[in-house]
Amino acid sequence: MAELVGDDSAKxxxxxxxxxxxxxxxxxxxxxxxxxxxxxxxxxLYEAMRYAAIGGGKRLRPLLxxxxxxxxxxxxxxxxxxxxxxxxxxxxxLIHDDLPCMDDDDLRRGKPTVHKxxxxxxxxxxxxxxxxxxxxxxxxxxxxxxxxxxxxxxxELAHAAGPAGMAGGQMMDLAAETAEFDLRTVTRLQQLKTxxxxxxxVEAGAILARIPEEGRRPLRGYARDIGLAFQIAxxxxxxxxxxxxxxxxxxxxxxxxxxxxxxxMGLGRAREQARLLVEQAVDHLANFGEEAALLRAIAxxxxxxxx
Amino acid sequence: MAELVGDDSAKxxxxxxxxxxxxxxxxxxxxxxxxxxxxxxxxxLYEAMRYAAIGGGKRLRPLLxxxxxxxxxxxxxxxxxxxxxxxxxxxxxLIHDDLPCMDDDDLRRGKPTVHKxxxxxxxxxxxxxxxxxxxxxxxxxxxxxxxxxxxxxxxELAHAAGPAGMAGGQMMDLAAETAEFDLRTVTRLQQLKTxxxxxxxVEAGAILARIPEEGRRPLRGYARDIGLAFQIAxxxxxxxxxxxxxxxxxxxxxxxxxxxxxxxMGLGRAREQARLLVEQAVDHLANFGEEAALLRAIAxxxxxxxx
Numbered sequence: 159m160a161e162l163v164g165d166d167s168a169k170x171x172x173x174x175x176x177x178x179x180x181x182x183x184x185x186x187x188x189x190x191x192x193x194x195x196x197x198x199x200x201x202x203l204y205e206a207m208r209y210a211a212i213g214g215g216k217r218l219r220p221l222l223x224x225x226x227x228x229x230x231x232x233x234x235x236x237x238x239x240x241x242x243x244x245x246x247x248x249x250x251x252l253i254h255d256d257l258p259c260m261d262d263d264d265l266r267r268g269k270p271t272v273h274k275x276x277x278x279x280x281x282x283x284x285x286x287x288x289x290x291x292x293x294x295x296x297x298x299x300x301x302x303x304x305x306x307x308x309x310x311x312x313x314e315l316a317h318a319a320g321p322a323g324m325a326g327g328q329m330m331d332l333a334a335e336t337a338e339f340d341l342r343t344v345t346r347l348q349q350l351k352t353x354x355x356x357x358x359x360v361e362a363g364a365i366l367a368r369i370p371e372e373g374r375r376p377l378r379g380y381a382r383d384i385g386l387a388f389q390i391a392x393x394x395x396x397x398x399x400x401x402x403x404x405x406x407x408x409x410x411x412x413x414x415x416x417x418x419x420x421x422x423m424g425l426g427r428a429r430e431q432a433r434l435l436v437e438q439a440v441d442h443l444a445n446f447g448e449e450a451a452l453l454r455a456i457a458x459x460x461x462x463x464x465x
Numbered sequence: 466m467a468e469l470v471g472d473d474s475a476k477x478x479x480x481x482x483x484x485x486x487x488x489x490x491x492x493x494x495x496x497x498x499x500x501x502x503x504x505x506x507x508x509x510l511y512e513a514m515r516y517a518a519i520g521g522g523k524r525l526r527p528l529l530x531x532x533x534x535x536x537x538x539x540x541x542x543x544x545x546x547x548x549x550x551x552x553x554x555x556x557x558x559l560i561h562d563d564l565p566c567m568d569d570d571d572l573r574r575g576k577p578t579v580h581k582x583x584x585x586x587x588x589x590x591x592x593x594x595x596x597x598x599x600x601x602x603x604x605x606x607x608x609x610x611x612x613x614x615x616x617x618x619x620x621e622l623a624h625a626a627g628p629a630g631m632a633g634g635q636m637m638d639l640a641a642e643t644a645e646f647d648l649r650t651v652t653r654l655q656q657l658k659t660x661x662x663x664x665x666x667v668e669a670g671a672i673l674a675r676i677p678e679e680g681r682r683p684l685r686g687y688a689r690d691i692g693l694a695f696q697i698a699x700x701x702x703x704x705x706x707x708x709x710x711x712x713x714x715x716x717x718x719x720x721x722x723x724x725x726x727x728x729x730m731g732l733g734r735a736r737e738q739a740r741l742l743v744e745q746a747v748d749h750l751a752n753f754g755e756e757a758a759l760l761r762a763i764a765x766x767x768x769x770x771x772x
Contacts, residue, residue: 198653200640254589259586283561293619294624297620305616319597321510321594321597323597325590329507329587330507332586337506
């Protein structure tokens with residue numbers, strides 16, 4: 159039995175590794191194609207976008223879009239395109255988040271942040287540009303032939319990125335530096351800051367397959383649980399992680415005196431909570447068969463990704 | 466004859482003033498409704514957005530959307546909603562443009578800029594939030610019942626806001642500080658930086674009326690001409706204007722050593738060029754009758770607005 163579990167988990171790890179490599183190279187190729195450097199004074203802007211977007215990151219969001227799309231046999235060219243849009247949104251948020259007036263980070267994905275490499279003004283504009291491009295790519299008929307599907311994707315992404323989603327979560331994160339947040343407020347903060355885009359990524363797979371809203375409930379539950387597990391793991395890594403492996407500055411929450419899942423629950427309970435959330439996420443997929451193997455593997459991976 | 470012209474011009478001024486007042490109050494009411502302050506730590510973000518968006522500005526872009534929609538008897542509630550989306554996009558660009566790392570302005574529309582009033586981090590996020598909201602509002606069925614129309618609006622707005630439009634123009638503007646731009650490059654810069662959103666505003670009226678692309682050509686010509694005339698007038702104001710009346714810092718281009726229409730053409734030729742562009746803009750509307758009176762009045766207004 160233990161061997162069987164071992165076999166299963168080795169199979170899941172292989173499946174995950176193959177999908178991740180495939181998605182990563184697909185996203186890089188798509189960004190390369192979608193961001194050609196123009197022969198005019200805007201070239202630096204495109205170089206900055208390419209610097210931030212190509213060849214880095216875990217591509218968790220595009221991977222989730224692919225895995226959710228696979229449940230319904232969605233054409234992978236379509237789920238990859240949606241993955242590029244949500245990844246562009248994610249990258250824009252990282253560029254702005256790293257700015258001196260925000261988190262003031264010098265290092266991201268193991269290299270200098272965009273404002274360090276290109277200057278602050280270009281960093282602001284590169285973020286703004288990726289933000290607009292995410293919508294321009296989504297609304298293109300190449301994303302889906304059905305304009306209702308495209309409209310639904312745009313509605314969900316705009317909501318997930320705006321003040322009721324990611325940007326709102328970043329605002330709460332700013333407020334966390336001066337306020338004392340309890341576990342409920344930190345949970346809400348993270349659901350907005352990282353959970354909203356993760357939720358979009360998963361749901362997008364079902365939207366591409368024209369699954370109506372009520373049919374997406376299990377996927378939403380799955381996304382909510384892995385989103386929180388992901389963030390708890392992030393907080394644990396901020397305390398325990400290796401900066402060289404993480405490719406970014408760590409131990410920042412503690413220095414800023416911010417409440418995190420670790421400061422509020424302690425390391426042991428936080429780790430247990432992340433584990434429980436992963437099990438709960440997998441339970442949401444109970445009605446799916448082998449086609450959900452990748453989503454299950456991702457759920458386990460989000461809490462182990464940086465070990 | 467002179468008296469007749471005088472009568473006509475007085476009539477146009479009245480028409481413009483009434484429409485401007487109506488659009489301004491409509492936009493304020495819509496922003497007030499679309500940006501309710503939440504009772505959670507995101508409240509400051511919404512206060513910053515409301516501070517920047519409500520109760521200021523000339524509302525040129527919503528006015529253009531209304532005027533172009535009026536050509537085709539578009540429901541004014543719809544053209545107002547599109548006006549709010551493009552104005553949100555414009556306001557976000559002003560917030561980011563005023564940041565210390567960009568133009569570093571302390572004053573906008575006669576009051577402290579958003580980063581002066583709320584801090585830089587909140588200003589970045591307020592801009593990002595308005596950017597996302599512009600798309601969220603457009604994609605809502607309240608904007609138009611036809612998803613093809615909504616998709617077309619989003620495609621055009623995303624293109625006009627991104628690196629091939631406004632953000633690209635801002636990047637060229639940054640480059641203008643260190644490069645020597647000729648008249649052709651400055652023209653292209655301004656067509657992207659301000660022309661793209663102005664073009665969207667005008668074309669949106671026709672999109673709402675489902676006018677196919679080839680039918681929108683006169684409006685596109687009109688928008689291109691008034692966009693340039695607007696910018697030349699802006700450059701003239703930067704040299705000749707009164708800061709108290711303008712509600713923002715002036716004489717900045719000269720201090721930055723930037724090429725403008727005035728430095729490249731001289732004041733006299735710049736003024737003549739603006740006048741010619743306005744006549745050319747009006748000529749594009751030759752096939753329209755009385756229903757284009759407001760668009761004609763706006764064309765004359767863009768070069769006189771701050772006198």
